[in-house]
Amino acid sequence: xxxxxxxxxxxxxxxxxxxxxxxxxxxxxxxxxxxxxxxxxxxxxxxxxxxxxxxxxxxxxxxxxxxxxxxxxxxxxxxxxxxxxxxxxxxxxxxxxxxxxxxxxxxxxxxxxxxxxxxxxxxxxxxxxxxxxxxxxxxxxxxxxxxxxxxxxxxxxxxxxxxxxxxxxxxxxxxxxxxxxxxxxxxxxxxxxxxxxxxxxxxxxxxxxxxxxxxxxxxxxxxxxxxxxxxxxxxxxxxxxxxxxxxxxxxxxxxxxxxxxxxxxxxxxxxxxxxxxxxxxxxxxxxxxxxxxxxxxxxxxxxxxxxxxxxxxxxxxxxxxxxxxxxxxxxxxxxxxxxxxxxxxxxxxxxxxxxxxxxxxxxxxxxxxxxxxxxxxxxxxxxxxxxxxxxxxxxxxxxxxxxxxxxxxxxxxxxxxxxxxxxxxxxxxxxxxxxxxxxxxxxxxxxxxxxxxxxxxxxxxx
Numbered sequence: 001x002x003x004x005x006x007x008x009x010x011x012x013x014x015x016x017x018x019x020x021x022x023x024x025x026x027x028x029x030x031x032x033x034x035x036x037x038x039x040x041x042x043x044x045x046x047x048x049x050x051x052x053x054x055x056x057x058x059x060x061x062x063x064x065x066x067x068x069x070x071x072x073x074x075x076x077x078x079x080x081x082x083x084x085x086x087x088x089x090x091x092x093x094x095x096x097x098x099x100x101x102x103x104x105x106x107x108x109x110x111x112x113x114x115x116x117x118x119x120x121x122x123x124x125x126x127x128x129x130x131x132x133x134x135x136x137x138x139x140x141x142x143x144x145x146x147x148x149x150x151x152x153x154x155x156x157x158x159x160x161x162x163x164x165x166x167x168x169x170x171x172x173x174x175x176x177x178x179x180x181x182x183x184x185x186x187x188x189x190x191x192x193x194x195x196x197x198x199x200x201x202x203x204x205x206x207x208x209x210x211x212x213x214x215x216x217x218x219x220x221x222x223x224x225x226x227x228x229x230x231x232x233x234x235x236x237x238x239x240x241x242x243x244x245x246x247x248x249x250x251x252x253x254x255x256x257x258x259x260x261x262x263x264x265x266x267x268x269x270x271x272x273x274x275x276x277x278x279x280x281x282x283x284x285x286x287x288x289x290x291x292x293x294x295x296x297x298x299x300x301x302x303x304x305x306x307x308x309x310x311x312x313x314x315x316x317x318x319x320x321x322x323x324x325x326x327x328x329x330x331x332x333x334x335x336x337x338x339x340x341x342x343x344x345x346x347x348x349x350x351x352x353x354x355x356x357x358x359x360x361x362x363x364x365x366x367x368x369x370x371x372x373x374x375x376x377x378x379x380x381x382x383x384x385x386x387x388x389x390x391x392x393x394x395x396x397x398x399x400x401x402x403x404x405x406x407x408x409x410x411x412x413x414x415x416x417x418x419x420x421x422x423x424x425x426x427x428x429x430x431x432x433x434x435x436x437x438x439x440x441x442x443x444x445x446x447x448x449x450x451x452x453x454x455x456x457x458x459x460x461x462x
Contacts, residue, residue: 006132007028009032012040012110013039015319023108041141043095050180050347080165143264144268148261151238158262171242189225196226305325317340341356343355367399380440394430
């Protein structure tokens with residue numbers, strides 16, 4: 001028998017629970033369907049556990065470097081089982097909080113199982129069928145696991161399996177020099193493993209400007225991470241008790257031995273089991289659920305939020321999808337994702353934080369652009385903490401005096417970026433920020449000085 005409800009939300013990732021609770025609080029009867037664990041990628045094998053591990057790795061790194069600050073620590077060792085246990089506790093706290101929140105919301109029912117469309121706005125799960133005028137998909141994505149037949153499956157890990165390691169590999173080979181791969185590369189190097197990164201493109205984090213990629217690579221190499229770019233025909237295989245990875249580059253055939261391979265080569269949307277054809281929901285050319293600016297799919301009454309729609313692929317963009325849809329459905333707003341300002345960060349230490357145009361984008365825009373850059377060595381906070389790697393860079397439209405793009409690589413860059421995001425969202429010109437009086441000593445106090453150095457792009461050496 002079909003059960004009629006007001007709304008069905010498939011997936012309890014970053015957007016799903018918040019939307020389900022808002023709809024229930026608005027008086028609707030809501031069913032939230034989750035296949036496995038509450039919290040989705042962010043809580044279970046993404047942001048929260050990864051950054052918890054990054055924090056442990058930083059402690060090890062700082063402890064090893066303590067003598068430079070006049071502090072004696074003795075030999076530093078890493079108990080990966082204890083590191084994993086701490087990570088698991090932080091993750092469980094987040095899951096428990098979600099469960100209590102959802103369980104305490106009237107007219108909201110949580111159903112554990114894999115939801116699948118069996119008709120327009122009809123979803124089956126665990127022997128039950130729900131029909132609703134509103135169905136929202138929030139099923140997220142999954143890391144791509146390459147088909148490398150010569151490699152024993154247990155020696156090939158994605159970020160999900162990396163979370164479960166409780167013994168430190170002596171040698172880790174990371175295939176993929178992008179955001180996830182580089183965070184794990186630095187993390188495991190700081191834990192004490194030998195780490196090699198293999199990237200197929202001509203440089204790591206190839207979406208960034210070339211000098212940004214070079215700066216991040218130099219930082220990693222200074223810590224002992226070995227980076228190879230331009231790697232073609234990457235082919236891992238078993239070798240004894242470990243692995244060997246072979247590739248071709250400009251110098252010919254190469255290989256490196258290790259204990260484990262971490263594949264960080266992209267993610268795919270979780271759509272295969274949804275029965276989208278039965279619902280009339282179309283995919284785009286990349287395999288994501290196609291949505292318009294208001295997050296509507298091709299099927300009436302069906303929306304898609306988060307990683308599954310390919311319009312952000314970050315926790316903060318997934319949550320913003322929820323905010324936009326809730327605003328439109330409940331609060332009478334008129335919002336869309338087409339005008340969303342897209343900021344993001346690479347959480348190495350120090351982090352790289354970006355919003356808006358890169359230098360490459362600015363040169364291609366046809367705009368008259370002002371540019372300024374200063375090294376993080378100019379920041380008192382950075383010198384005090386002995387962490388002077390990196391730089392601040394801003395791009396401004398010369399006609400409107402509004403910010404076009406910001407690239408920050410250095411201590412606390414991920415936090416400082418938000419000042420620029422706020423200014424860009426509010427349409428604030430650079431002079432307002434330049435005349436502000438930041439607190440000393442902070443990283444942000446460099447901003448007025450930086451903005452005072454704006455010059456027409458092309459007049460600067462960089």
